[in-house]
Amino acid sequence: MQFSKMHGQGNDFVIIDGLKEKVNNFSQLAQQICDRHFGIGADGLVILLPSQQADFTMRIFNSDGSEAEMCGNASRCVARYVYEHGLTPKNKISLETLAGIIKPELLFENDRVTSVRVDMGEPRLNRGEIPVTGDKNEKAINIPVQLENQLFYGTCISMGNPHCIIFVDNVDAVDLTAIGPKIETAPLFPRKTNVEFVQVLNRHEVRMRVWERGAGITLACGTGASATLAAAVLTTKTERRITVHLDGGDLAVEWGNDNHIYMSGPAQEVFRGEYPV
Numbered sequence: 001m002q003f004s005k006m007h008g009q010g011n012d013f014v015i016i017d018g019l020k021e022k023v024n025n026f027s028q029l030a031q032q033i034c035d036r037h038f039g040i041g042a043d044g045l046v047i048l049l050p051s052q053q054a055d056f057t058m059r060i061f062n063s064d065g066s067e068a069e070m071c072g073n074a075s076r077c078v079a080r081y082v083y084e085h086g087l088t089p090k091n092k093i094s095l096e097t098l099a100g101i102i103k104p105e106l107l108f109e110n111d112r113v114t115s116v117r118v119d120m121g122e123p124r125l126n127r128g129e130i131p132v133t134g135d136k137n138e139k140a141i142n143i144p145v146q147l148e149n150q151l152f153y154g155t156c157i158s159m160g161n162p163h164c165i166i167f168v169d170n171v172d173a174v175d176l177t178a179i180g181p182k183i184e185t186a187p188l189f190p191r192k193t194n195v196e197f198v199q200v201l202n203r204h205e206v207r208m209r210v211w212e213r214g215a216g217i218t219l220a221c222g223t224g225a226s227a228t229l230a231a232a233v234l235t236t237k238t239e240r241r242i243t244v245h246l247d248g249g250d251l252a253v254e255w256g257n258d259n260h261i262y263m264s265g266p267a268q269e270v271f272r273g274e275y276p277v
């Protein structure tokens, strides 16, 4: 089976063209392929499939085999992949996901793709949509997140997938490996959650580290950067256009007057290969 290995600021994926390759058990394949010793190694597996309502369907599987509703960094990678592999002549692409239709736009310099700007859609703020337990019509801003012997205050946002954003004075002081999985699987989150620790640098910049649902610590998270922007604006910490500094690089995010969040950043293809099935 042919594959392409791509990343968005270090958040890396194996991309498989499901229009050409026959894939049966996506979840099992994701666990095998994402293993960094016994497989190719990646944070996730992305399968391209046909769509009736968009140019393509993008299905995303975390390295633990769970399927995610949406993935921001993967949407940039897929947009570049379908253009450069000749699957579409378009630079404005639509992708059907479990979170709805996502619209990445390729940006060029001297005929080379330099970055991708993605319309991530509208953030979902009510507990029922995220989901977070409690009154489904209530927001979840600065709510207590109680672990056995630690209490955090989080702002929960969905970009189609759930995020719990916790503002701290120093992200480097957070033991993400210990705390991340406890919050990811807290009873507060019926479908688990991605966990972002955020240090506000000024009204236009934040530093964010992420423990991803189903994948653990990653170097970048596009939906996480988008949810972080929404949380920072809702708690009046930043303006509506910021740079998110992540371990793997920067993402630019903006909350437009149309209530859509736009996320921009690079997407790189690292290598192509053949995986025995």
Ligand SMILES: N[C@H](CCC[C@H](N)C(=O)O)C(=O)O
Residues within 6 Å of the ligand: 011, 044, 060, 062, 067, 068, 069, 070, 071, 072, 073, 074, 161, 162, 194, 212, 213, 214, 215, 218, 220, 221, 222, 223, 224
């Ligand atoms: N682990 C995430 C999916 C990948 C999201 C992230 N890699 C991004 O760039 O948005 C989840 O289960 O919701």
